[in-house]
Amino acid sequence: MGIHYRSTGAFLSFMSLLFVSTIPSQYCCATDTLTQAQQIFVGQTLISFRQIFELGFFSPRNSGKLYVGMWYKNISVHRVVWVANRENPLKAVDSASSLTIGKDGNLNLLDGTRHTVWSTNVSFQSNSSFAVLSDNGDFILKDNVSGVIMWESFNYPCDTFLPGMMIGTNTKTGEKRYLSSWKTEEDPSPGKFVGALTTDTPPQAFIWNGSNSHWRGGPWDGWKFIGIPDTKQGYANGFNLLPDNQKGSAYLTFNTYNISYVTFVVLTPLGSLKIMNWDEEIKNWYVKWVAPENPCDFYGVCGPFGVCNKKKAPICDCLKGFVPKSTEDWSKGNWTGGCVRRTELLCQKNITSLALGKAKNDGFWKLNAMKLPDHFEYLYNEDSSSCQKWCLRNCSCVAYAHVAGIGCMVWAGGLMDVQQFSFAGDDLFVRLAHSELGKDTKKAKLIVSFTTISAVFVLATFVCGLYWRRANKRGKRPNRLRDFVLGDIMDNSRDTLQETASRDQVIHGESSELPTFCFNKIVVATDNFSITNKLGEGGFGPVYKGKLEDGTEVAVKRLSSHSGQGSEEFRNEVILISKLQHRNLVRLLGCCIEGEEMLLIYEYMTNRSLDTFLFDAKKRVQLDWAKRFHIILGIARGLLYLHRDSCLRVIHRDLKASNILLDDHMNPKISDFGLARTFRLTQELAKTHRVVGTFGYMSPEYAMGGLFSEKSDVFSFGVLLLEIVSGMRNTILHYHEKYANLLGYAWQLWNEKKALDLMDEALAESPSQSDVMRCIHIGLLCIQDHVVDRPTMSAVVVMLSSGADLPLPKQPTSTMQTVLDSDLRSQHNDVYSVNEASVSVIVGR
Structure with missing residues (x-):
């Protein structure tokens, strides 16, 4: 969403709402909490802990009506962002009205005669509930004993979409959260326009004028709504969609990563959707983006x-x-x-x-x-x-x-x-x-161009054919991609039959349509695999930077002749990633199989891998909190796609910092699917005799017993999240000899109420401490020992994108991984390097 302009005058009148009176500080409730023993009367307010939002009674100009609403406290141009009783206003002269919590635990708005004009009406009965106004603008009603959230204003938005809110639908439960415009600039009652997500797959952003379509933002492609031209990429615009196909839900979230940055989305009475920002210099709101903007x-x-x-x-x-x-x-x-x-x-x-x-x-x-x-x-x-x-x-x-x-x-x-x-x-x-x-004459030109290209392609095919024929004479068999993939599929097949069956379905699909490259062209592109073009090396083999004839920069993975598991990885990567498409997965451009040579050609990532920044004392300062959170959220969304929203159900099994690539916008892309496995949609758990992965990232049940599931990836994500926050590798014996690893160190700090000490020193001045604490909290939930205790990735994405309360984590057995690492290191000294080597281990039963 990249339209920027400033607007005053007419729009300012919409934003400037006159209140009943200036509220003297002595009449304000000096608290953010309302209990059953308290009441809020006209002239009194609740104020959030950091004095960002204020809740109380207000009366729009010339309306003669009284409402309970919420607004930004310390911003001079008042803007009401939520109204409780928008359909049932009180009379402005009714100064005896009050907001209370009833005996059944519900919030009730009473008029001067003590009649209820608005209530939360939740069925959960509580005689110890309280309401708190949070710093993100969510008014939350909780049970004091169980801690259960009974009701929250974020689930009932009005015309304003605040950071941390979720707009969307759940087709299975019937829940709908949408924006509803004010009737006029001075009347908060529901107007003609509604803004929401459709129930399409994927969902579209929509505005309706009554029953008529008014504006459409198009379907979501993983980063943005494709009907909105936008120069920004990744999550820079602050919007994120959380789909869960199995639960039939999809929710749009809106976030800012700088707590001092005041912004919101509003649906105006005239049907315009606007992103508003507060400019502290001019002391006014300005319009950052608007739709509809032009007649089209x-x-x-x-x-x-x-x-x-x-x-x-x-x-x-x-x-x-x-x-x-x-x-x-x-x-x-x-x-x-x-x-x-x-x-x-x-x-x-x-x-x-x-x-x-x-x-x-x-x-x-x-x-x-x-x-x-x-x-x-x-x-x-x-x-x-x-x-x-x-x-x-x-x-x-x-x-x-x-x-x-x-x-x-x-x-x-x-x-x-x-x-x-x-x-x-x-x-x-x-x-x-x-x-x-x-x-159309343009079509004729296209036909001529296509004919020319076809002739060039035929010639190139002929040249490659000659090369293959010569290779045959030298005793090298020129395998075709489909022959290769369909060939030795039962090798190393002591894994589950479900694994093999799932792969077979993919193999007999469209993997053979993956573009193939002539080996000679890759030789030229990489300058004969020059050492100066070498980007790195993993268990698969070396990776080289190359430039194709059309100028496209690529990364070429070349199977190492002495790699014990390279052939299997190659086959697996071709099968899987050719079927997967997501903004947070690296894109496979093609492959090359000639004689003994097997190569994978990927899009080139300008900023290499996450570990080159995160664990480098000089480069890590380039990763401010906004970038780190952007990377965390991107990885989470990529995993959610693999687990729940792709045409396959994929367990990555080797998620780590070196397998997260960064493009020129620092958008994260999960790479290296050589160890990944597919599940049936109804399958939850699998067992393997061949444990593969990376020390420090493997979940306990997988490392010790060969059991893996979605929750194995969740564990790895938790480790990675804590690494991103701290800037330290998981095996931190080199840093803190007192602790077994980063996980044990993080838990100890959390238990001692010193979790912020885990934060990378390079972030000391930039991030919101509450955001950092939330990420540490989520990381600790992900690394819990028991599979059932860990959240799913869909839950993780929701946790990252909203301000909802989180459950308390249980202490991980932080020494288990260290003991296992020690034993395995002694057996595999020839291939082990801290947190980087992907290894295969046969686990005894």
Whole structure:
């Protein structure tokens, strides 16, 4: 969301709400807590602990009505962010009104005659409840005995989306959290506009005007809503989506990583969605982003099969192959009727024409930088090629797109709410009759270009063929990718039958469509695997930087001839990562298999791996708290995708700092899937005789008994989280001889109420201490000994993205890993290096 401008005047009047009176400090409750023994009357307020938010009675200008609401305390231009009784206002003259906690434990708003006009109405009965106003603006009702949260204002938003809130739906429980605009600038009652997530997969951001669509942000691709052009990448815009397909839920969160940065999202009475920031220098709010911003942003302005371009006049046009449904309406500037197809599709014609062979096949016309249409169908497990084939096989399919981070999307019926962007956007392939495809000279140029490229490809194939033939004569067998993958799959197959079956399903899928590279081209790209291009080396073999002929920078993993597990890793990585697409997973561009050479070609990550920054005394200062939290959240989202939201269910088994790569925006990408395994959706636990992974990151049940599950990755994530906070490796015997490892050190500090001592000294002045404490808390929950005690990754992402209370962690057996490490180190001195070597261990039963 990258539109920036400042606005005063008219919008300032919306933000400036006059209160009943200036509240003298002597009448304010000097507390953030309301108990059953207290009441808040008109003129009294609750104030959050750090004096960020204030809750009390207010009356909008000239309204004559009284409400209980919440606003920023120390900001001169008042902005009410939440209202309790927006549908049941009190009379402004009713100064005897009060907010209390009743005998049943509910919050109650009483008028001067002691009648209840608003209540939390929770079924949980409590005679010891209390309410607290938190520093993130959440008004929370708790049971004092059990600590259970009975009710919280964050679950009932009004027109304002505060950092830490969650907007979304749960289709299984029916829960819906959405924004509802004020009726007018001075009337908090629900207005015409509602902002929410749709129940699509993936969800879309939407604003409705009553029952009519008003604005659409498009589906979520893992980083952003693709219908919103945005120059920012990663989590820099503060938004994050938390899907859980198994629970049928999806929630949008909004976060800032600097507690002094005051910002929120508001849905205005006129239907605009705005991100507002407070500028301390000018002492005013300004608009950072707004939607809808231009005429093309309004939903369906050009009708079905119409496309809107804000830079053209008129702004509406028909998609290629379509004409206005009503020329008269279009000439008057009324485009909502849209367009109709000019030439009938082949599949819609009679069978006789097809039998005579007089008609040619339909095709697809590619449109670049588009806001993709509404009403899509998501095909969960289709790659780009099979997505096109699926659409071509189904006559009702009028368009398709294959979007990074989402996958295959297809459309039937009218293509609605299509917009041409000047940047960003996605490719849309519209189905047209063959005769329509030839009506543009640009297409002819594309055909010529394609023919040229094809000729070059044939020539390159011929050259590679000659090389392979010579390799055969030298006694080297030129394996093809599919032959390789389908070949020795039963090697080292003493793992579970479920593992093998899951891999077989993937193997017989689309892995053979992974692009292959000619070995000679990789030799040229890496300068003959020059030592100056070497990026590092792992259990698989060395990794080199390369530059392809088109200038694309790549990372090339070359199987080491003396690697005991390299062949298995190579096969596994080809099978798995070719099927996975997510912003926080490294992208596999292709592979090369010629003779004895086996190589994997990945996208090149400018900033290498996380460990090169985190454990370097000079570079670690570049990782401020915002970047570290950004990395933590990205890793968590990547793992959540692997565990719950990908077409496979994948356990990584080797999550560590050196396997987290960083791009030029410091976005984290999980890499190295050589040790990963797939689960069936109904499978929770597996057992293996071959324990593989990295010392310091392996969970106790896996290291000692060969049992692994999603919770094994959760344990590794907890270790990694504590490393990111502290800047220290897990095996910290070199730093603190008193403690077994970083886990034991962290627990000891936590137990002594000194957890902040774990924080990296490079972060001493920058982060919010509460945010650091929360991350340490989550890390300790993840490294608990018992599998059932550890949270799932979906729960972890929610914990990171919201301010909800966390359970207390149990003490980990911090010496167990050290004892095991010591025993294993003595057996594997030739391959072990602290926290870096991936090893295979046969565990006795």
